[in-house]
Amino acid sequence: MLRTPERPQEPVWLVIIRLLRWHKPEGRLILMIPALWAVFLAASGKPPLPLVGVIILGTLATSAAGCVVNDLWDRDIDPEVERTRDRPLASRALSVKVGIVVAIVSLACAAILAFYLNPLSFWLCVAAVPVILLYPGAKRVFPVPQLVLSIAWGFGVLISWSAVTQTISQPTWLLWGATVLWTLGFDTVYAMSDKEDDRRIGINSSALFFGNYAPVAIGIFFAGTILLLAWLGVLIHLHLAFWISLTIATIGWVWQSLRLRQRDLPNPVYGEMFRQNVWIGFILLAGMIAGSF
Numbered sequence: 001m002l003r004t005p006e007r008p009q010e011p012v013w014l015v016i017i018r019l020l021r022w023h024k025p026e027g028r029l030i031l032m033i034p035a036l037w038a039v040f041l042a043a044s045g046k047p048p049l050p051l052v053g054v055i056i057l058g059t060l061a062t063s064a065a066g067c068v069v070n071d072l073w074d075r076d077i078d079p080e081v082e083r084t085r086d087r088p089l090a091s092r093a094l095s096v097k098v099g100i101v102v103a104i105v106s107l108a109c110a111a112i113l114a115f116y117l118n119p120l121s122f123w124l125c126v127a128a129v130p131v132i133l134l135y136p137g138a139k140r141v142f143p144v145p146q147l148v149l150s151i152a153w154g155f156g157v158l159i160s161w162s163a164v165t166q167t168i169s170q171p172t173w174l175l176w177g178a179t180v181l182w183t184l185g186f187d188t189v190y191a192m193s194d195k196e197d198d199r200r201i202g203i204n205s206s207a208l209f210f211g212n213y214a215p216v217a218i219g220i221f222f223a224g225t226i227l228l229l230a231w232l233g234v235l236i237h238l239h240l241a242f243w244i245s246l247t248i249a250t251i252g253w254v255w256q257s258l259r260l261r262q263r264d265l266p267n268p269v270y271g272e273m274f275r276q277n278v279w280i281g282f283i284l285l286a287g288m289i290a291g292s293f
Helices: 012-019 025-042 049-073 096-114 119-141 145-165 170-201 206-235 240-259 267-290
Strands: none
Touching (some): 025 049, 025 170, 025 267, 049 145, 096 119, 145 170, 145 206, 206 240, 240 267
C-alpha cells in the first residue's frame, strides 16, 4: 500500500518568525513610520544616527511583543477567523509557554533599548506597555478597539519626539493627532476584511461599529490626518518637498476613500489598501526629511 508522504515539519525558528509577523513586514514598517516622522521632524531632518537605530530596533521589538500578546489573547478565537486561523498559537504549532517566553524576550529587548533614552522618553515607554498589553482585550469590551491601537501607535510619536527635544510641545501633539487619525483610518480598512467573522464570533471592531458608514468614517479620519499634517507643516516651516509629499498622500487617501464606497469589494483589496498606506507613510517621511532643510 502506498503511503502519502508526510509534510515536512516547519523548523521552530521559522514558526517563531511567523509568530512575530516578520514574514509580513508591512505591519512592522507601518508602526515604525510615525516614530521616524517624529524623530526626523524634531531634529529638523538631522537626528543622531544612534538614536534612529534605537527607534528602529525599539519599534521592531515593541511590535513583536504586541503581535505575540495579541495572539496569546486570541489563540482560541483566531481559529474561527479565516485570515488568522493559521497563526502559530491558533494552529497549535507553538505552545502557550513558548509564546509567553517570546513575548517576555521581546519586551526585555524593548526595555534595554529604552534605557538609552532620556527620562521623559523612558517613562513614556513604560506608559505605553499597558496599552500594548490590553489592546487585544479591548475588542472584547470596547466598541472601537482600533482607537486603543491608535493611541498605542501614538506613543511612538511622543517617545521619539521627546527623545530628541526632551519636551512635548504643540507640534508633537499635532503629529500625535495625525498619527492617531491615520491609524484609525488604515486599521478600519484592515478590519473590513474580518467584518463577517468578527460579527459571527462576537468581537468588536471599528468596521462593525461604523457599519455602512465605515467608508465615510475612514474618509474623515484621513481628512483629519491631512489637516493636522498641514497645520504642522505651517507651524514648523516645512518646505516644498513636504507639501509635494502631502499632496501625493492626499491623492492616495482620496482614491482609497472613494474606492471603499464600492459595494462587495473582495477581501484582498482591504489588505492591498493597508499596504498602500505603508508607501504613503514613507513618501511623507521623505517629504518631511527633505522639507526640513
